[in-house]
Amino acid sequence: MEYRSLGNTGLSVSAISLGCEGFMGQTEEQVRDGIDFAIDKGINFIDIYSSNPDLRSNIGKALTGRREQFIIQGHLCTAWEDGQYLRTRDVEKAKTSFNDQLIQLNTDYLDVGMIHYIDAEQDFLEVFNGPVIRLALQLKKEGRIRHLGVISHNPVIARKIVETGLIDVLLFSINPCYDMQPASEDIEDLWADQNYAHALHNIDPDREKLYELCEQRGVGIDVMKVYGGGDLLSEINSPFGIAMTPAQCIEYALTRPGVAAVMIGCKNKEEIQAAVNWCSATKVEKDYASVMAGMEKFSWQGHCMYCGHCAPCSVGIDVASVNKYYNLTIAQNDIPETVREHYKVLTHHASECIACGQCETNCPFGVAIIEQMEKAAERFGY
Missing domain, CATH: 3.20.20.100 (NADP-dependent oxidoreductase domain)
Known part of the structure; x- marks a missing residue:
């Protein structure tokens, strides 16, 4: 459990x-x-x-x-x-x-x-x-x-x-x-x-x-x-x-x-x-994005669903977590201390993105992940 x-x-x-x-x-x-x-x-x-x-x-x-x-x-x-x-x-x-x-x-x-x-x-x-x-x-x-x-x-x-x-x-x-x-x-x-x-x-x-x-x-x-x-x-x-x-x-x-x-x-x-x-x-068994992606009537295009399909990142960034923490700062129009600390302890940070595009190829919702990593790096400073 x-x-x-x-x-x-x-x-x-x-x-x-x-x-x-x-x-x-x-x-x-x-x-x-x-x-x-x-x-x-x-x-x-x-x-x-x-x-x-x-x-x-x-x-x-x-x-x-x-x-x-x-x-x-x-x-x-x-x-x-x-x-x-x-x-x-x-x-x-x-x-x-x-x-x-x-x-x-x-x-x-x-x-x-x-x-x-x-x-x-x-x-x-x-x-x-x-x-x-x-x-x-x-x-x-x-x-x-x-x-x-x-x-x-x-x-x-x-x-x-x-x-x-x-x-x-x-x-x-x-x-x-x-x-x-x-x-x-x-x-x-x-x-x-x-x-x-x-x-x-x-x-x-x-x-x-x-x-x-x-x-x-x-x-x-x-x-x-x-x-x-x-x-x-x-x-x-x-x-x-x-x-x-x-x-x-x-x-x-x-x-x-x-x-x-x-x-x-x-x-x-x-x-x-x-x-x-x-x-x-398993990750595959938990994968809700496989059900939600590709629908005509219902869509989440361009919106990060924190599903983890972007993984694996070629440099090890937990893209879903970075997106979540970045979105929290946008909602607050500030960087709350708790969010800053959660971001800090990530093994890899947005600034390490090499813009290889592998994550965007994997994303079922068409999120502009490279752009998101650039914004997150600017927001958090690294």
Whole structure:
């Protein structure tokens, strides 16, 4: 298993992590069996958004005796009413559900407490100017939430949330299809067929700016909907008309700036294993560019996708990393200290480019890499 720093939280999380939805409706024994299997595979991070008391209790029982080995990301502002999940902004309901959550999970704190979910401008204003954020910050002060986060599907609103400086973690939907969609306050737009009926080109700039901002600010991103609700794994259901593999979807998400982990909603051991197989997959097996390149309707022409097809560089430059760090400086209009240090420790730097053109020949997206290396060398000074 690969472990990554979750932004500036100090937490080291497994790159492959668990969403809780796969355990819905399962027995205590089934949940324990699944979590045992996940732990055996090196998974140490789980997101529990549901307020279902049976689910929470089953997960709590499965983690009894090994709580300190596991990083729990729970949610604030979910409630359980009339036998179903409810998103709420009623602070008393949120407080009651949070307290119940700790009891059900058999713990006295959450490693990450997520405000659940904020996609609309008015909701953002209500949460961050009202009692919900005050409750969240109080719980953090008390140590019952160690790190504060938010779940969102809207890159414009998520950016505003990050810019408040109050959150440490963002749970966000990332996959190649969603990344082409513009911001919307309606989550249904992300998978509406009509929104893929016309040609789409490159990552939506608001999404790209969000990922770069999180990288710059040290806000860790963990990813939901990495398979697009399963659609991307199906040739029939995928907007691309081509099936991707779990390893390709996971690799795509994990190569975006700021991303630490992907939350996979696995129902059984086979689905957990399919996700964990990313750890041992070959470069060819992880290659998402082979699916995305050459499409007429969807294209990423001239845009670095950090896919690594430019390798091997004849002088050993990690071109994808240089491009990523350079792009981060453009987004910031400055060179953040962390980006400068990441660039500094690269074995080879942009100034060593001999303009042989091998990388440009290899690139499936037609990126002007030699020009990018010249710009990066000028930007960083070497």
